[in-house]
Amino acid sequence: MFTRRQYLCGFILLLSLLANGVFAQGDQGKELFEKHCASCHTIGGGDSGGPDLKGVTARRPTDWLERVIAEPDKLTAGKDATQAELVKKYGFEMPNLGISRDDARKIIAFLGAEASSAASGAATPAAAPPAAEKAITVTPELIATGKQLFTGEKRFSKGGAPCGACHAFTYPGVRGANLASDLTQLYEGMGEQGMRGVLTSLKFPIMRWVYADRPLSDEEIAALIAFSKDAGEQKGGQPGKGVAASGAALFLCIIVGLTLYKRRIG
The missing domain is CATH 1.10.760.10 (Cytochrome c-like domain)
Structure with a gap:
């Protein structure tokens, strides 16, 4: 007992x-x-x-x-x-x-x-939420750099594929693709902190695979955010879509994929 x-x-x-x-x-x-x-x-x-x-x-x-x-x-x-x-x-x-x-x-x-x-x-x-990083000061130079990085006119420092290879983006002078979501309103939907988190953590499966060994630098992230913010403030502009752009982007994505595959098995 x-x-x-x-x-x-x-x-x-x-x-x-x-x-x-x-x-x-x-x-x-x-x-x-x-x-x-x-x-x-x-x-x-x-x-x-x-x-x-x-x-x-x-x-x-x-x-x-x-x-x-x-x-x-x-x-x-x-x-x-x-x-x-x-x-x-x-x-x-x-x-x-x-x-x-x-x-x-x-x-x-x-x-x-x-x-x-x-x-x-x-x-x-x-x-407690993490302390917000200092807000980006948007300048014409930073916007121009972001546009060049997005389109591939300027290469990412670690050699990652340009965003426009898969994404559409409505902005003067930009021709994107239709292989993934349209990013024109990304800044409006996520804000600076949200965009920074996505571009830093690379949680989306395809992004994680493509940029796994090629993370973006803080400067590149800032430029892309500035470019996206400016796009949200643009009135009008020509959509960066079209069959030719999509075909070229698909070809680029295939080349990027083959390159990554060869490096991983090499």
Whole structure:
């Protein structure tokens, strides 16, 4: 027979183990969030490349959050109404980053813990949004450099393919392609912080493959942001589309792919 004291000790031990498990999951969730999510999302810092995730665990069902983190592409393919609304608002679909359901649950646990801490008034340094980098000073020279980098007139320092090889862009003198999304309104949809996060983290699968060993420099990112911002402010302009441009871009993409493949197997 167990005594009352033994039952009490066992109960306290069980609570301690459960608490340690929750805290450990929260810590792992924080690391996963910073690795996969922080480049486009804040927690209380406002919308960036994607929505502000403050209080998201109260707004969305847990199962939906698991799916949008682990398999956003399947949500889109299934014509999920909430996902469609987010894609329309932010201008692009969140990429599938290969996050497992288990890791998705850890990220959700972290977001839930942050919401609970905020509601209780506890100090939560981990939830504070990262300090915003100094805003780019847009100049005609910086815009011109961004345009040259986008079109390929000027090469990226690490040899990455020009953006216009796959993307359309409505801007005077620019001929883009239709192999990927139109980036004309990218700055308007994401803002400077969101664009910087995307160009730095390279989370989108094709971008990650093409630029894996050829990351953009801070100066190149600044120039592309300035160019995109200027495009959003342009009135009119000629769309950079057309069969000839798409064919040339496809040829360039094939050459880039073959070059990368040979280097990886060589």
